[in-house]
Amino acid sequence: MKRAIxxxxxxxxxxxxxxxxxxxxxxxxxxxxxxxxxxxKKYLFSIDERKQLITDSLIDPKIKVESYEGLLxxxxxxxxxxxxxxxxxxxxxxxxxxxxxxxxxxLNENLETVTVFADPNLNYISSSIIKEIAKLGGDLTTLTPxxxxxxxxxxxxxxxx
Amino acid sequence: MKRAIxxxxxxxxxxxxxxxxxxxxxxxxxxxxxxxxxxxKKYLFSIDERKQLITDSLIDPKIKVESYEGLLxxxxxxxxxxxxxxxxxxxxxxxxxxxxxxxxxxLNENLETVTVFADPNLNYISSSIIKEIAKLGGDLTTLTPxxxxxxxxxxxxxxxx
Amino acid sequence: MKRAIxxxxxxxxxxxxxxxxxxxxxxxxxxxxxxxxxxxKKYLFSIDERKQLITDSLIDPKIKVESYEGLLxxxxxxxxxxxxxxxxxxxxxxxxxxxxxxxxxxLNENLETVTVFADPNLNYISSSIIKEIAKLGGDLTTLTPxxxxxxxxxxxxxxxx
Amino acid sequence: MKRAIxxxxxxxxxxxxxxxxxxxxxxxxxxxxxxxxxxxKKYLFSIDERKQLITDSLIDPKIKVESYEGLLxxxxxxxxxxxxxxxxxxxxxxxxxxxxxxxxxxLNENLETVTVFADPNLNYISSSIIKEIAKLGGDLTTLTPxxxxxxxxxxxxxxxx
Amino acid sequence: MKRAIxxxxxxxxxxxxxxxxxxxxxxxxxxxxxxxxxxxKKYLFSIDERKQLITDSLIDPKIKVESYEGLLxxxxxxxxxxxxxxxxxxxxxxxxxxxxxxxxxxLNENLETVTVFADPNLNYISSSIIKEIAKLGGDLTTLTPxxxxxxxxxxxxxxxx
Amino acid sequence: MKRAIxxxxxxxxxxxxxxxxxxxxxxxxxxxxxxxxxxxKKYLFSIDERKQLITDSLIDPKIKVESYEGLLxxxxxxxxxxxxxxxxxxxxxxxxxxxxxxxxxxLNENLETVTVFADPNLNYISSSIIKEIAKLGGDLTTLTPxxxxxxxxxxxxxxxx
Numbered sequence: 004m005k006r007a008i009x010x011x012x013x014x015x016x017x018x019x020x021x022x023x024x025x026x027x028x029x030x031x032x033x034x035x036x037x038x039x040x041x042x043x044k045k046y047l048f049s050i051d052e053r054k055q056l057i058t059d060s061l062i063d064p065k066i067k068v069e070s071y072e073g074l075l076x077x078x079x080x081x082x083x084x085x086x087x088x089x090x091x092x093x094x095x096x097x098x099x100x101x102x103x104x105x106x107x108x109x110l111n112e113n114l115e116t117v118t119v120f121a122d123p124n125l126n127y128i129s130s131s132i133i134k135e136i137a138k139l140g141g142d143l144t145t146l147t148p149x150x151x152x153x154x155x156x157x158x159x160x161x162x163x164x
Numbered sequence: 165m166k167r168a169i170x171x172x173x174x175x176x177x178x179x180x181x182x183x184x185x186x187x188x189x190x191x192x193x194x195x196x197x198x199x200x201x202x203x204x205k206k207y208l209f210s211i212d213e214r215k216q217l218i219t220d221s222l223i224d225p226k227i228k229v230e231s232y233e234g235l236l237x238x239x240x241x242x243x244x245x246x247x248x249x250x251x252x253x254x255x256x257x258x259x260x261x262x263x264x265x266x267x268x269x270x271l272n273e274n275l276e277t278v279t280v281f282a283d284p285n286l287n288y289i290s291s292s293i294i295k296e297i298a299k300l301g302g303d304l305t306t307l308t309p310x311x312x313x314x315x316x317x318x319x320x321x322x323x324x325x
Numbered sequence: 326m327k328r329a330i331x332x333x334x335x336x337x338x339x340x341x342x343x344x345x346x347x348x349x350x351x352x353x354x355x356x357x358x359x360x361x362x363x364x365x366k367k368y369l370f371s372i373d374e375r376k377q378l379i380t381d382s383l384i385d386p387k388i389k390v391e392s393y394e395g396l397l398x399x400x401x402x403x404x405x406x407x408x409x410x411x412x413x414x415x416x417x418x419x420x421x422x423x424x425x426x427x428x429x430x431x432l433n434e435n436l437e438t439v440t441v442f443a444d445p446n447l448n449y450i451s452s453s454i455i456k457e458i459a460k461l462g463g464d465l466t467t468l469t470p471x472x473x474x475x476x477x478x479x480x481x482x483x484x485x486x
Numbered sequence: 487m488k489r490a491i492x493x494x495x496x497x498x499x500x501x502x503x504x505x506x507x508x509x510x511x512x513x514x515x516x517x518x519x520x521x522x523x524x525x526x527k528k529y530l531f532s533i534d535e536r537k538q539l540i541t542d543s544l545i546d547p548k549i550k551v552e553s554y555e556g557l558l559x560x561x562x563x564x565x566x567x568x569x570x571x572x573x574x575x576x577x578x579x580x581x582x583x584x585x586x587x588x589x590x591x592x593l594n595e596n597l598e599t600v601t602v603f604a605d606p607n608l609n610y611i612s613s614s615i616i617k618e619i620a621k622l623g624g625d626l627t628t629l630t631p632x633x634x635x636x637x638x639x640x641x642x643x644x645x646x647x
Numbered sequence: 648m649k650r651a652i653x654x655x656x657x658x659x660x661x662x663x664x665x666x667x668x669x670x671x672x673x674x675x676x677x678x679x680x681x682x683x684x685x686x687x688k689k690y691l692f693s694i695d696e697r698k699q700l701i702t703d704s705l706i707d708p709k710i711k712v713e714s715y716e717g718l719l720x721x722x723x724x725x726x727x728x729x730x731x732x733x734x735x736x737x738x739x740x741x742x743x744x745x746x747x748x749x750x751x752x753x754l755n756e757n758l759e760t761v762t763v764f765a766d767p768n769l770n771y772i773s774s775s776i777i778k779e780i781a782k783l784g785g786d787l788t789t790l791t792p793x794x795x796x797x798x799x800x801x802x803x804x805x806x807x808x
Numbered sequence: 809m810k811r812a813i814x815x816x817x818x819x820x821x822x823x824x825x826x827x828x829x830x831x832x833x834x835x836x837x838x839x840x841x842x843x844x845x846x847x848x849k850k851y852l853f854s855i856d857e858r859k860q861l862i863t864d865s866l867i868d869p870k871i872k873v874e875s876y877e878g879l880l881x882x883x884x885x886x887x888x889x890x891x892x893x894x895x896x897x898x899x900x901x902x903x904x905x906x907x908x909x910x911x912x913x914x915l916n917e918n919l920e921t922v923t924v925f926a927d928p929n930l931n932y933i934s935s936s937i938i939k940e941i942a943k944l945g946g947d948l949t950t951l952t953p954x955x956x957x958x959x960x961x962x963x964x965x966x967x968x969x
Contacts (some may be wrong), residue, residue, distance in 0.1 A: 081265040297750075735923075762925075
């Protein structure tokens, strides 16, 4: 069985992430959307919130949502997954992903990273820009799934009171 | 009337910024140098200091110096400006500006971003490198306007006492 | 009066070119779409065909379609135009345009080059890829204006007979 | 069944191509190494020679070697393949592949392009550099498979007599 | 005498740094590995630890290990060194190094920066990725010199208790 | 003795080349400006003309001007030179040079490539753009050494008669 991992912070999931998940899900028998939880990063949403926002945005039974705290290369070995999937939007993404792919292969020689190009229409969308717009009160209705929109509004209103 | 906005942090204004302002001012009827004041960023100079340093460096009556705290796309709509101007020094700038231009058009469909290339002679000058050199006591006489030089010396001497 | 030049080979004009012309026309009092005719390049369409395809694709009276054979910097000086407009799709475009902008300013110090980013939806469209698809019999109905489509079909059918 | 296409000129196949084929073959049920034969390109090796050099370098029964002359997007549709695989070595490759992937999706909406990063050890190897070295009499023993080495020596010796 | 400086944070030294030092040492009469100690950066290892880890990794008497806190351009002037050496792994490194080289020449006109390309095999190795892997308990035996490996294990075990 | 090679087509030598030669000559005991003469390239100037234009532009006795037709890696081995010097102007140069440096090291393990950044003021100058301007009758007085200027005028006038 071909099991692939789509790792990320997903803080929060964007329409760019969803587009990539939907495009690559068909290529594999199982796709794990794997939410990173690093002790050295600050997230807007908790690990449970981030997982829930993903689960609510997807309905394909082939897609599982999991989280991890250690090395991705170890997680893949432990869960018998040999493929990492990543989306690339720009040259700066490309160099970062190439470095990570080479390092992950060094740490786990059975781990192959495949990349797909972000939809040009969604190329300028990232979790960080979405959070910045939400914080400044911008209109996100066409930029995020409704559940994420609602969560962002709640988060920033709460913060302001 | 063609009103354009040249947005930035200007912490502090550099000879690179001044060069771009002088080159593009003639292209439009009015140019607003718009100083960003984000609550999530730490600045060396206060918003009033940054505006004053710009005002003291420019003398063209067509150029106004303003500040804002919200979304640039909203500011442009509220002030009837349809053009954003940005300078580009390098490939990494280019990708960032493309992302921002696409997002700003998504948030305000009447907003066009035009870019000009930094003067090759000034290509290596940025606010952050100027601050770093000032902090380490380097000679800035040929790298900043005199008023900015003086402000930097004052700021870092004060910090050291 | 602010007169700008949008130079290129336009062999043939694409929807990417048309998008940029429509976006920048409003920024200037007059826009000259300037068709290069270099003796060292081989074109699919003659200079008259290329000009006609542009004229048929645009209807704004502010836009003029002209051609030239010499140095762009000289043409601009002779026609009292101080602005060159170029669209940028990718990092490789960016570096080429920066080089040309710097050289053009060296040859004509009153000449400023401003660039706009290609629409992400049209980012992958270029004259050369359109010609390649036409040659291989691909479907161009959504990729080119109808008059260009017709001209390409005629050109390649003629070539095959 | 998941059928993927690995297209290219393969003039001639390199150890970089072979590495990518071996790494991705396991991801799909069938992999077609598809040799482009464009009437507008000049090749060192004929289409039959190029196919033979590939066939002799690979032994996996899941891998087929085919050729085509038309549009890749049409070939994929006609052969019920929904995946294109490409290797990327550098930023310049990246931008070209992104353009082609977007265009191929426009021409065939069921066609997904996935990319893998070239092995850093093989990053500087390309068909064109191999041919240049062969032409200048350089030592290729560690840079190409033995059959390709032999074919190159034969080709350039013949040319010199 | 040709004295060159190889500056960096070396927090900690990696096999990538060691490879560059060994390759360039032969080009000059003396090479100073110069460890930056900036008050505005947080390091994992103290300045003395970083110097010791370098000294323990190298044995060539032509190589000296020093530290500094001010401007690199001033250090070079004070120590009669006219050459800075830097390794480049990627496009993003390249633009940063070009900016720094131009600025350093502006601050000290006798200072030339020369760069060498990182070994492709070590291209994905950086101090920061090594620290991240160490922190997450990954296997570093083939990624760092033994003394650095030991120091990292000690540092993170200490941190966890 | 440290002997370095600065290879190129030099068709013709530019002020960019001369700047790099003058900056790096001091780093080595001997610098060979090595003019490539490839049978598969078309040059404007013959190999003798190109060598003469270089010789007339330089006066440092440490600098020799030579030509070669084979592999650079072999030339270096035969002439006991272990260093190749190259100037880099842009990201696209960077990737090409990295590929060539890695390949040259593969072909000759004792051959190290060091690069310097082009002077930002000369960044947009290349042999090909100089030839294009000369061909179109542009003013080259500030863009090339006088002897090259004269040679270009002679070449293109001859061609036009």
